[in-house]
Amino acid sequence: MFQRGGVPVVWCPQYEVDIGDHVFPVEKYRLIKERLEANGTLASADLRTPQPAKVEDVLRVHLESYWTKISEGTFTRDEEHLLELPFSPELREASLLCAGGTTLASQLAISQGRSVHLGGGFHHAFADHGEGFCLLNDVAIAAATLIDAQEVDRILIVDLDVHHGNGTASIFAEEPRVFTFSMHHQWNYPAVKPPGDLDVGLDDGVGDEEYMRLLHKHLPRVLEEYRPQLVLYLAGADPYEGDQLGGLGLSIEGLRERDEFVLNTAAKAETAVAVTLAGGYAINPSDTVVIHCGTVEAVLA
Numbered sequence: 001m002f003q004r005g006g007v008p009v010v011w012c013p014q015y016e017v018d019i020g021d022h023v024f025p026v027e028k029y030r031l032i033k034e035r036l037e038a039n040g041t042l043a044s045a046d047l048r049t050p051q052p053a054k055v056e057d058v059l060r061v062h063l064e065s066y067w068t069k070i071s072e073g074t075f076t077r078d079e080e081h082l083l084e085l086p087f088s089p090e091l092r093e094a095s096l097l098c099a100g101g102t103t104l105a106s107q108l109a110i111s112q113g114r115s116v117h118l119g120g121g122f123h124h125a126f127a128d129h130g131e132g133f134c135l136l137n138d139v140a141i142a143a144a145t146l147i148d149a150q151e152v153d154r155i156l157i158v159d160l161d162v163h164h165g166n167g168t169a170s171i172f173a174e175e176p177r178v179f180t181f182s183m184h185h186q187w188n189y190p191a192v193k194p195p196g197d198l199d200v201g202l203d204d205g206v207g208d209e210e211y212m213r214l215l216h217k218h219l220p221r222v223l224e225e226y227r228p229q230l231v232l233y234l235a236g237a238d239p240y241e242g243d244q245l246g247g248l249g250l251s252i253e254g255l256r257e258r259d260e261f262v263l264n265t266a267a268k269a270e271t272a273v274a275v276t277l278a279g280g281y282a283i284n285p286s287d288t289v290v291i292h293c294g295t296v297e298a299v300l301a
């Protein structure tokens with residue numbers, strides 16, 4: 001049903017924005033690409049560079065008043081505090097490129113079956129504000145752009161970042177054409193979790209076995225009942241046992257098994273999948289790179 005060829009991989013050097021001394025490892029995007037090139041994984045891929053998202057696409061999801069704040073750079077100190085990132089024009093450009101990147105990856109997944117974006121997953125951005133390192137919600141912008149263009153009419157967002165996808169759930173609360181499924185650490189940020197279509201909150205330290213049991217229980221059923229034409233998968237690296245901002249206990253091997261299960265389950269349902277990386281804050285930063293590379297290797301396998 002899909003065209004065959006190299007699996008599209010979307011990447012852009014501008015994602016590495018200077019945010020000073022920060023827990024968010026912005027260098028991971030470059031390090032992931034370099035590692036995948038060094039081990040030969042990217043040799044068979046079809047590397048694509050995104051264009052920035054158009055303002056009209058940003059406004060499908062974000063309020064005009066918020067976009068004005070972003071375009072003029074008029075964040076108050078409280079707003080920057082909530083964003084947990086220093087605002088800069090470079091951050092705005094990177095966020096627009098990233099939203100364009102997730103949109104491109106989604107379009108390529110629809111035509112070619114699967115794709116991966118070496119970036120994205122900024123699921124804490126709401127219609128009217130940014131928070132938790134997320135300025136623009138690239139996943140929501142991509143989903144809304146495809147829906148409005150009538151490229152698809154049912155998208156399933158599978159958010160397996162350790163943190164609940166609060167912005168995405170809020171944005172699509174009243175949108176039946178987007179189903180939001182989040183599996184996350186229940187006692188972690190964000191304190192307030194606007195309900196998505198399916199929220200599975202996990203207790204402290206849940207490990208590989210229990211995590212996979214729950215994923216097996218929910219994901220095939222959601223795919224079967226909702227029958228999406230596209231899965232947008234947030235393959236966060238932060239459910240890892242060695243993550244500074246996590247709280248779950250998954251191993252590197254367990255995370256690889258998680259990714260393979262999502263990809264295989266979607267393939268069985270003949271559903272296209274676009275993968276974004278989302279969070280990852282391992283105490284040992286190279287673990288974050290290894291986990292994200294495992295995700296990409298699973299997509300390209």
Ligand SMILES: [Zn+2]
Pocket residue numbers: 161162163236238278279280
């Ligand atoms: Zn996260």
